[in-house]
Amino acid sequence: MSYITGPDVVKYACTCGLLKPISYLYFCRYCTQLRCSFCVCHEVDSNFCGKCSENIPSSEARSKKNRCGNCYICPSCEQELSPRVASSKASAEGDEKVAARKMYYLFCQFCRWSSRDVGIPDQSSVTGGWPERENVHANSLHELLDLDKAIVLAQKQQQEKDKKKQRGKFISYTDRTGVTAAALRKRIGLPADLTHPLLKSKPKEPEPMVARTEVEKLPDDIFTKPINLMEITTINQRLLQPEAQPTTVDKLFPVHKQLSIKRTLRCRTCEHNVSKPEYNPSSVKFKIQLFAYYHVPEVRIVTVEPLRAGKPCELILKFTNPTQHQTTISFEELNLVECSEIEENKFSELVQNLSIQDKQPLSLSNQSSGSLSLSSRSPSIVVKPRTITKSTNCTVEIPTSSFILLPRDDAAEYDDSGDTHSIQDDPKLVKWRKSNKAFVRLTVTPDEGLPLNTEVNCGFVMQHLYTNTISGQLEKKEPQKYDHKVKVFLTLGVTVGSE
Amino acid sequence: MAIYETLNSDKLTVVLDIGTVYTKFGFAGEFAPRNIMKSTVRCKRTDRLRRIWDYESPEDLYDLLVEFIHVIYFKYAILSPKDKPIIIVESLLCPTLFRETLAKVLFSHFEISMMLCLPSHLVSLASMAVDTALVVDVGYKEAVVIPICHGLPMLQAWQALPLGxxxxxxxxxxxxxxxxxxxxxxxxxxxxxxxxxxxxxxxxxxxxxxxxxxxxxxxxxxxxxxxxxxxxxxxxxxxxxxxxxxLYEEDNDHLCLSTMILDAILQVDINLRQLLAENIFLIGGTAMTAGFKARLKEELEGQLENERYGKLHLKKLAFHSPPCKENYAAWLGGAIYGATELLNMRAVTKEIYFKEKRLPDWIHLSETSRNL
Missing domain, CATH: 3.90.640.10 (ATPase, substrate binding domain, subdomain 4)
Structure with a gap:
């Protein structure tokens, strides 16, 4: 694919200010704006195991620590392990029994590590029952954690109580009248020696660990015994098992395979999805795919004359209309300074509007405190677009006339009857056209005084007529048309010397 | 038991300890990080691996962190970061630029709901339930010594040397x-x-x-x-x-790892010195090397005989051995703290962050004076 879309000589400016080739961009139909992976909100859609291609519900994934229960990776080289049937040494003893239960072990086909190397007994089922290792400190840490939780909870309750007390101070007259709480208690007939509730429920302090004066010494033979590097694990092998971090290879245990995810991408401004994959892990298709490639005309460089500083040269671009609707394309000069100013104003307006809208949902979520906020999405924060840093060193002569791109017709590829379109083109602008493509001639002039072998960059604003079909369907009206402007940056090549 | 808890708790809390070379990632309430990965990001322009701490400008750091946190959430945590809390275990000497940029990335790009920053030296003691110890963090870039006395980091006594x-x-x-x-x-x-x-x-x-x-x-x-x-x-x-x-070759100022530790002890109150010397706690990946602790003890004892530290009168040196590996000791502390109610009590929420536009920090005058 990369030989079709790359090298990235044509880049489009995303709304967020990043320059990306069109194959990396999304197009939100609701805001009619370009979006890229940087400025959309990513969400986890579904979990699956990349080896067994099985969908795993998020609750199960959570309980299995985001790892597949059945698939393992090699602790030595991180490749996938495959179960193997144990060689039938035991079969000599009794043929009938062996047929009934096959034994399996795990084997890495890349580095030939096997579960037998570390002394894991063979298992009778393919999928599981491999021994898991427990954290030796888990019990003591668990106790500690429970005690800590209790202490902090008590602190919190104390804080809340203190708050209540402060409020109550102004109502109570017991201090002034001399009727103390104890006296009152006696009068009502409650037991007087009631201990303070906080003192009673005071949580147990965890037992602190005691430091030791004796420390582990180096083994005596370390100074004399040669070491075998094959027996010592590398740092990557150690960190693959963070809990145990084995230092020798005989303690390497198979590691559960990490799950993979499918992602949903959501536009931050309008909260609509721009990309949503199908649920099935083995499917590579999408339910929603608003890729810019299907909505925005594609620009490709066909030829460019040798670039010489200060000399005009001809540039031929190919424009392709990917949509089912006819579009008109016109050009405008690229003015980066002005653009950023306008956008900043637009953004500040947007933020003001948003902040007014935001107020309600925010206060709502505060009241419901967590329980509701899970289901209701809080509105996204719109990040201020950054200014485009790319500079151009070449002027493009902007054509005054515009041209039409015919809608995409899949059957046209097989139509040999020739070009039968009846479009009156400006012959100076459009060189040639076929079905939904047009070849356009532009004149570019690299800046005067550019040294040899400098990369020449130019840019222009492409305005195309975008036909939005969504709103039309909803209200049963004619599809709405928008003029959508995209900043396109071209990398033309390097300057050469005079003829 | 552990399984039910994770099912019951409605929100998983990511605990991150972003080190210079290795980042420790896991969830609160667990006793070992899920992954320890390199703190690197593949640069899209040059296709080379770049360490996130080798940033060139604030904008560069922002981009690196966006990429890095994205990988953590979508490759390792398998979790949408939006409206989720996060716990960051950081050094008290972490540059302001880094933590502010990290907060900006987390709040405005990933839209997390709250963020709790915990000082690594202090929280690493949580796994041992000790409240007074001399914490020596020997990491990649530097070794940092901060004494913790009764749950308070003695910042005036900090020592740091590029010995890592x-x-x-x-x-x-x-x-x-x-x-x-x-x-x-x-x-x-x-x-x-x-x-x-x-x-x-x-x-x-x-x-x-x-x-x-x-x-x-x-x-x-x-x-x-x-x-x-x-x-x-x-x-x-x-x-x-x-x-x-x-680590033990004295530099031009006659400083090395052992003198650093003793200097830190010298800086604190005379009554606490012996207690600190009996509670030395080594954290950081470098401290895991074979023979590290034994040698440090020998070196400290040797230095104590010098006239320079004669006034310390330390009788006994004792070392803690934590219920975990040293390289994730600070992370484990963060995970223990994060499992308690402390998260809801102390964390910086989205609302506070966007109002204040910055994180609370110990060097900032307004926070320190509020506590007085």
């Missing part, structure tokens, strides 16, 4: 270069691997012998270390034993 894995890697490279060729072309990961698999911290008596003109003892055996399958280099016994000596 980076210095050791450079030393390994320098020592290897003396009897091998082409060492300069090897990457730092090779140096790290040689250090981890071959080197150890030798005993003080041997180190003194080697320093003398005619050592009467032999270095430990050489190791043939394969490079790229076909070639191999010789890692001599000298390299293996001397690589870590850099």
């Amino acid at each position: 894995a980076q210095a050791i890697h450079n030393k390994v490279r320098q020592l290897l270069g003396s009897n091998n060729t082409g060492i300069q072309n090897l990457g730092e990961d090779v140096m790290e691997d040689i250090k981890v698999r071959c080197c150890f911290v030798t005993e003080k008596s041997r180190a003194l012998q080697f320093a003398s003109e005619k050592p009467s003892i032999q270095f430990c055996p050489d190791v043939k270390y394969p490079i790229g399958g076909t070639e191999s280099i010789i890692v001599s016994g000298k390299v293996r034993e001397k690589a870590f000596e850099i």
Whole structure:
């Protein structure tokens, strides 16, 4: 694919200010704006195991620590392990029994590590029952954690109580009248020696660990015994098992395979999805795919004359209309300074509007405190677009006339009857056209005084007529048309010397 | 028990300890990080791996962190970051630019609901339920000593020296270069691997012998270390034993790892000194090396006999051994703190962040004066 879309000589400016080739961009139909992976909100859609291609519900994934229960990776080289049937040494003893239960072990086909190397007994089922290792400190840490939780909870309750007390101070007259709480208690007939509730429920302090004066010494033979590097694990092998971090290879245990995810991408401004994959892990298709490639005309460089500083040269671009609707394309000069100013104003307006809208949902979520906020999405924060840093060193002569791109017709590829379109083109602008493509001639002039072998960059604003079909369907009206402007940056090549 | 808890708690809390080389990632309430990965990001422009701490500008750091946190959430955590809390375990000496940028990335790009920053030296004590200890963090870039007294970090007593894995890697490279060729072309990961698999911290008596003109003892055996399958280099016994000596070589100011620890003890109240000396706690990946603790003890005892530390009158030195590996001790503390209600009590929420536009910090006057 990369030989079709790359090298990235044509880049489009995303709304967020990043320059990306069109194959990396999304197009939100609701805001009619370009979006890229940087400025959309990513969400986890579904979990699956990349080896067994099985969908795993998020609750199960959570309980299995985001790892597949059945698939393992090699602790030595991180490749996938495959179960193997144990060689039938035991079969000599009794043929009938062996047929009934096959034994399996795990084997890495890349580095030939096997579960037998570390002394894991063979298992009778393919999928599981491999021994898991427990954290030796888990019990003591668990106790500690429970005690800590209790202490902090008590602190919190104390804080809340203190708050209540402060409020109550102004109502109570017991201090002034001399009727103390104890006296009152006696009068009502409650037991007087009631201990303070906080003192009673005071949580147990965890037992602190005691430091030791004796420390582990180096083994005596370390100074004399040669070491075998094959027996010592590398740092990557150690960190693959963070809990145990084995230092020798005989303690390497198979590691559960990490799950993979499918992602949903959501536009931050309008909260609509721009990309949503199908649920099935083995499917590579999408339910929603608003890729810019299907909505925005594609620009490709066909030829460019040798670039010489200060000399005009001809540039031929190919424009392709990917949509089912006819579009008109016109050009405008690229003015980066002005653009950023306008956008900043637009953004500040947007933020003001948003902040007014935001107020309600925010206060709502505060009241419901967590329980509701899970289901209701809080509105996204719109990040201020950054200014485009790319500079151009070449002027493009902007054509005054515009041209039409015919809608995409899949059957046209097989139509040999020739070009039968009846479009009156400006012959100076459009060189040639076929079905939904047009070849356009532009004149570019690299800046005067550019040294040899400098990369020449130019840019222009492409305005195309975008036909939005969504709103039309909803209200049963004619599809709405928008003029959508995209900043396109071209990398033309390097300057050469005079003829 | 643990399984039910994770099912019941409606929100998983990510605990992150972003180190210079390795980032520890896991969830609150668990006792080991899920992953320990390199703190690197693949640069899209140059297609090279870049460390996130090697940032060039604030904008550069922002982009690096966006990429890095994205990978953590969608590759390892498998969790949408939006409206989820996060716990960051950080050094008290973390640059303001880094933490502010991190907060900006987390709040405005990933839209997390709340963020709790915990000082690594303090929280690493949580796994041992100790409230007074001298915490020595020997990491990649530097070794930082901060005494913790009754749950309070004694910041005026902090000590830091660039004695960490980076210095050791450079030393390994320098020592290897003396009897091998082409060492300069090897990457730092090779140096790290040689250090981890071959080197150890030798005993003080041997180190003194080697320093003398005619050592009467032999270095430990050489190791043939394969490079790229076909070639191999010789890692001599000298390299293996001397690589870590850099931690105890006094610099021009007569400072090294052992003096740093004692200087930190000198800076605190006289009544706390003996208590701190009996509660020395080593954290950080470098502290996991074989023989590290034994040598440090020897060195400290040696320094105490000097006149320089005579007024300390320390009778006993004792070291803690945590219920975890040293390289994730700080992370574990964060995970324990994060499982309690502290998250809801102390965290910086989205609302507060966007109102204040910055994180609370101990160096900031407004926060410190509020506490007084």
